[in-house]
Amino acid sequence: xxxxxxxxxxxxxxLAMGSFLTRMQLLWKYGFDWSYTFRLAAVLLLSxxxxxxxxxxxxxxxxxxxxxVLAKPPVFILGHWRSGTTFLHLMxxxxxxxxxxxxxxxIGSKFSELFEIPFFNRLSYAMMPANRSFxxxxxxxxxxxxxxxxxxxxxxxxxxxxxxFPKAVDDLLRFTHFKDATKKQLTCFKVAYRTVLQKASIAxxxxxxxxxxxxxxxxxxLLMEMFPGCKFIHITREPYVMFRSIYHxxxxxxxxxxxxAVSPDLLNSNVIxxxxxxxxxxxxxxxxxxxASDGRRAVS
Numbered sequence: 001x002x003x004x005x006x007x008x009x010x011x012x013x014x015l016a017m018g019s020f021l022t023r024m025q026l027l028w029k030y031g032f033d034w035s036y037t038f039r040l041a042a043v044l045l046l047s048x049x050x051x052x053x054x055x056x057x058x059x060x061x062x063x064x065x066x067x068x069v070l071a072k073p074p075v076f077i078l079g080h081w082r083s084g085t086t087f088l089h090l091m092x093x094x095x096x097x098x099x100x101x102x103x104x105x106x107i108g109s110k111f112s113e114l115f116e117i118p119f120f121n122r123l124s125y126a127m128m129p130a131n132r133s134f135x136x137x138x139x140x141x142x143x144x145x146x147x148x149x150x151x152x153x154x155x156x157x158x159x160x161x162x163x164x165f166p167k168a169v170d171d172l173l174r175f176t177h178f179k180d181a182t183k184k185q186l187t188c189f190k191v192a193y194r195t196v197l198q199k200a201s202i203a204x205x206x207x208x209x210x211x212x213x214x215x216x217x218x219x220x221x222l223l224m225e226m227f228p229g230c231k232f233i234h235i236t237r238e239p240y241v242m243f244r245s246i247y248h249x250x251x252x253x254x255x256x257x258x259x260x261a262v263s264p265d266l267l268n269s270n271v272i273x274x275x276x277x278x279x280x281x282x283x284x285x286x287x288x289x290x291x292a293s294d295g296r297r298a299v300s
Contacts, residue, residue, distance in 0.1 A: 018153035030165040032259040068198040073229035082245035089212035099204035109150035177218040
């Protein structure tokens with residue numbers, strides 16, 4: 001059996017392979033608890049060692065990526081975390097009409113084009129665990145994946161940094177909706193997000209993109225501005241069941257990724273804040289709404 005990085009380490013390792021400057025800026029702003037010094041050292045070391053890989057992709061592939069034009073406006077799957085978005089995304093992407101963000105492109109997003117080279121392609125398999133640690137969903141380098149992790153790999157304006165800095169939840173939740181973002185923050189996000197989708201289009205056959213990202217549920221106006229003509233699929237789930245599921249999700253992710261000490265009270269408070277910031281129904285857009293069931297039928 002080939003070596004695989006444990007699922008518990010994959011998320012942290014992926015963020016660690018992002019911009020070294022971004023890691024330092026996040027640490028300067030949000031700090032860390034000394035009990036996580038070893039984890040922090042590993043993150044900074046991995047980020048520093050992968051600088052040549054990020055530079056190589058920029059030199060070799062930058063022009064090709066920037067020239068890429070999306071075939072059609074994307075279709076976005078919306079819904080709160082743990083509402084069934086992953087299941088729906090995987091099911092729909094089994095239809096060959098869709099392009100999507102492949103999992104290997106969120107592992108070191110800024111040098112994922114190098115995975116076309118056989119050596120780095122084998123490395124992607126080592127970096128990808130067989131299953132997700134918090135819900136046991138199967139993973140594969142070419143399976144559809146959520147693009148927010150690739151965005152977080154590229155810049156500091158992403159909600160996914162919350163799992164490393166949970167005490168900064170109030171500040172980081174702003175980067176779900178970007179309503180009070182500065183012009184610079186918006187521009188950086190738009191460039192990074194579009195680049196992630198351009199790379200995904202190249203990698204998966206230049207078909208219409210089907211994108212799954214719960215954070216996008218709060219960004220509908222921004223996405224409509226960026227991609228005129230885009231469409232949305234909104235999935236919902238019974239909230240009390242979903243709360244237990246998302247609490248477990250946050251508990252597992254912060255356990256393996258956090259640079260802050262997290263108490264049960266803080267975790268509970270943070271989960272509630274996530275519910276408040278994510279609207280239940282997107283407004284003023286072309287949307288189909290589905291409801292996820294916890295019985296035999298996954299989607300009704």
